[in-house]
Amino acid sequence: MSSLTSVLARLDADFDKSLERLFDLLRLKSISTDTAFKPDCRKAAEWLVADLSSIGFEASLRETPGHPMVVAHYRKAHDAPHVLFYGHYDVQPVDPLELWKTPPFEPRVEEAADGSKRIVARGAADDKGQLLTFVEAARAFLAETGSLPLNVTILLEGEEESGSPSLVPFLEATKKELSADVALICDTSMWNATTPAITTMLRGLVGEEIVITCADRDLHSGLYGGASWNPIRVLTSILGDLHDETGRVVLPGFYDGVSDISPDVKANWDRLDFDETAFLGGVGLKTPAGEAGRTVLEQLWARPTAEINGISGGYTGEGFKTVLPSKASAKVSFRLVVGQNPDRIRASFRKFVEDRLPPDARVEFHAHGGGPGLKISDENPALKKALGALTDEWTQEAAVIGGGGSIPIVGLFKDILGMDSLLIGFGLDDDRIHSPNEKYEMESFRRGQRSWARIIAALADKA
Amino acid sequence: MSSLTSVLARLDADFDKSLERLFDLLRLKSISTDTAFKPDCRKAAEWLVADLSSIGFEASLRETPGHPMVVAHYRKAHDAPHVLFYGHYDVQPVDPLELWKTPPFEPRVEEAADGSKRIVARGAADDKGQLLTFVEAARAFLAETGSLPLNVTILLEGEEESGSPSLVPFLEATKKELSADVALICDTSMWNATTPAITTMLRGLVGEEIVITCADRDLHSGLYGGASWNPIRVLTSILGDLHDETGRVVLPGFYDGVSDISPDVKANWDRLDFDETAFLGGVGLKTPAGEAGRTVLEQLWARPTAEINGISGGYTGEGFKTVLPSKASAKVSFRLVVGQNPDRIRASFRKFVEDRLPPDARVEFHAHGGGPGLKISDENPALKKALGALTDEWTQEAAVIGGGGSIPIVGLFKDILGMDSLLIGFGLDDDRIHSPNEKYEMESFRRGQRSWARIIAALADKA
Known part of the structure; x- marks a missing residue:
């Protein structure tokens, strides 16, 4: 024995x-x-x-x-x-x-x-x-x-x-x-x-909070609307461009160093017989949101993401207020896979935002955590x-x-x-x-x- | 006498x-x-x-x-x-x-x-x-x-x-x-x-509140990020496209019925000697945000607008939470000038949003006021x-x-x-x-x- x-x-x-x-x-x-x-x-x-x-x-x-x-x-x-x-x-x-x-x-x-x-x-x-x-x-x-x-x-x-x-x-x-x-x-x-x-x-993570400021106070859209920059417009315009139509993240250099999974791992994952429909259906969804042509397991485990985890600006209570706020902010995170450099991803995101700012908008960035995949x-x-x-x-x-x-x-x-x-x-x-x-x-x-x-x-x- | x-x-x-x-x-x-x-x-x-x-x-x-x-x-x-x-x-x-x-x-x-x-x-x-x-x-x-x-x-x-x-x-x-x-x-x-x-x-006004829902509950981006639709991404992607690069609102039919001001009115306004720099500078701004080639007075009085007056979704408190929220919402208003039909503008906006929804996103609209210019x-x-x-x-x-x-x-x-x-x-x-x-x-x-x-x-x- x-x-x-x-x-x-x-x-x-x-x-x-x-x-x-x-x-x-x-x-x-x-x-x-x-x-x-x-x-x-x-x-x-x-x-x-x-x-x-x-x-x-x-x-x-x-x-x-x-x-x-x-x-x-x-x-x-x-x-x-x-x-x-x-x-x-x-x-x-x-x-x-x-x-x-x-x-x-x-x-x-x-x-x-x-x-x-x-x-x-x-x-x-x-x-x-x-x-x-x-x-x-x-x-x-x-x-x-x-x-x-x-x-x-x-x-x-x-x-x-x-x-x-x-x-x-x-x-x-x-x-x-x-x-x-x-x-x-x-x-x-x-x-x-x-x-x-x-x-x-x-997966690793890079967290970024961004705050966009336009006017130095909240304005009334009846008095200023049309002529004055609205930071929510600036924010949505920039963040709305983070993904292309195929679900890829468009930050320059974002996929540098990212590799496809090996054939062995792919075979192993295929054997898991993962039920994508049941996984997404369990939370009320039907179609994968990630990069086209990738399985859900790849999207979850092997592919990096850009997500807006929070966004806030202007009047968000009951009813309606025609305010043009001074500030708008968002919390954005990137899940990273091995090969991506968190510092470079953060820098690329900041440049992406800065390059798209109109002249009257200012941005502050606050780093929240970062670690590689x-x-x-x-x-x-x-x-x-x-x-x-x-x-x-x-x-x-x-x-x-x-x-x-x-x-x-x-x-x-x-x-x-x-x-x-x-x-x-x-x-x-x-x-x-x-x-x-x-x-x-x-x-x-x-x-x-x-x-x-x-x-x-x-x-x-x-x- | x-x-x-x-x-x-x-x-x-x-x-x-x-x-x-x-x-x-x-x-x-x-x-x-x-x-x-x-x-x-x-x-x-x-x-x-x-x-x-x-x-x-x-x-x-x-x-x-x-x-x-x-x-x-x-x-x-x-x-x-x-x-x-x-x-x-x-x-x-x-x-x-x-x-x-x-x-x-x-x-x-x-x-x-x-x-x-x-x-x-x-x-x-x-x-x-x-x-x-x-x-x-x-x-x-x-x-x-x-x-x-x-x-x-x-x-x-x-x-x-x-x-x-x-x-x-x-x-x-x-x-x-x-x-x-x-x-x-x-x-x-x-x-x-x-x-x-x-x-x-x-100017008149059309107010719309939109609520986008994806998953039926808030999700953790570590577990679902990449594969699951994020309503803030959907919302920013749609609202970020409301204006083109020249500041025009891109809703189909938005400018139908909108006329330029008459030469007499233009002459009258020119005589007002309006100080654009002082007006914008008074609230910390420098450059007009509206349609290129229009004076600030035109942008304020004679041109229609699309403004996001409020936006909200996910975690917006101190620090960071890697949540993928179930819902995100925005309050959007359009200042209208004479010739625009408020009902048609509202319908055009709703169609604009619906046409851009991914399959897993649902939208609710709530009308808030409306009246013509x-x-x-x-x-x-x-x-x-x-x-x-x-x-x-x-x-x-x-x-x-x-x-x-x-x-x-x-x-x-x-x-x-x-x-x-x-x-x-x-x-x-x-x-x-x-x-x-x-x-x-x-x-x-x-x-x-x-x-x-x-x-x-x-x-x-x-x-």
């Missing part, structure tokens, strides 16, 4: 005890955004330090100005690869409490209509159940074989649900200690209940091994998916620690994270543990 | 008494919008009925659901023309009271730095001082000659400053009684302190006579001017009573109507009376 086979057998045999451990952790009310729960957050960190120490990690609690970090190391695999595993032990608030069927910090197992079981509690899926899938896999390896085949560093954050104020300084201070060959992040979802997935593409190379060996391991466990080809938004931790690991991240999680879209009656599928918890055991073995494999 | 000469002499001789009468009227606190002043409004109406009766009119107070109307007739001029004179006896509220140098209903004469005098009180210019210029002229004619050379009906409203709720039903009920050859309205300003003016063009023919004989009379009095050629906004009474007289109106007033732009320390120039009051005497004589002249 190979060591992986025996580790998997031990995970199965030990499953009930792993569930008890998860319940212990779920009982701790580690709501990071509410200072009333500061002692509970600390208890959760201490619980994890104790548990990781008990299975053979050098684990410690690290103070921050906010909630503590948990850092644990296993460094005995010598010339084997080194992975950094990331999860977070803090949870969302529980309001509105009255919508919970049972108290959020009294975990229970619920049987669904189809006979499947799920764990119900705040944090079950986000992220305590998920992070323990990895810890349980490590525990089984250590218990069954006396060692881990990889060098493993574990970083568990306590402020993920409250804006991660301590994260950047902490990563900068521990850069050397935490840097590894690849990061494994367990905080995402599967493609569906039977198809595991690794998120390999995340991220993508793991399709040829990344760790990615290929992890996909194989997931496919083996779930007996269904693992999906390579994208995310339309950004996940800040991935950018920080890239920028500060110089590492790519594999986003591998076992949540489902209906887990109700951040909502009442959050749940985590029992199968997610069970096969998540087995998946990590297989991934650890695969990443250790020198082949 | 001609009767006009003796009437003018009598006006001069009687001027101090006319000022006392104005002061009596100004002491009545006829604030129509505040029900606390309902008895004061009635007192003002009664004062006018008594005064008009005393000089030879058949005057009466007419009840309405709101404040009473004053109607007075002089019908003894047999085959002479019949004019309807309109003014209003109600006034604006006086807040903020603390900004008045003296109590608003204690009229006084103030000497300006240049030695000129002005009457300071609420209603001095708007409209008690103005309406009495006509009454004083009639009084002098009747006192001096025993008759008026015209048949005269006087209509004095008590709800002009509170939306005129009773006006339309009253005009409809008294249509036969009030209809005359021409209406004379004394509620406007001169071109400047030395140049009298008749307003002969008023108005213009007195340059060849109108009453206009020519009145201009001559004003020129004689002020020894400066009277200006034929336009108004960029609408004055509802003019449209009502046209629609309900079938009459054109001559807008002749002696206010100045700095009279602070609706503001603290409202004033009316003593010269406006004195020469306004003399102007009306000349106009009455001119209109009676069969030549």
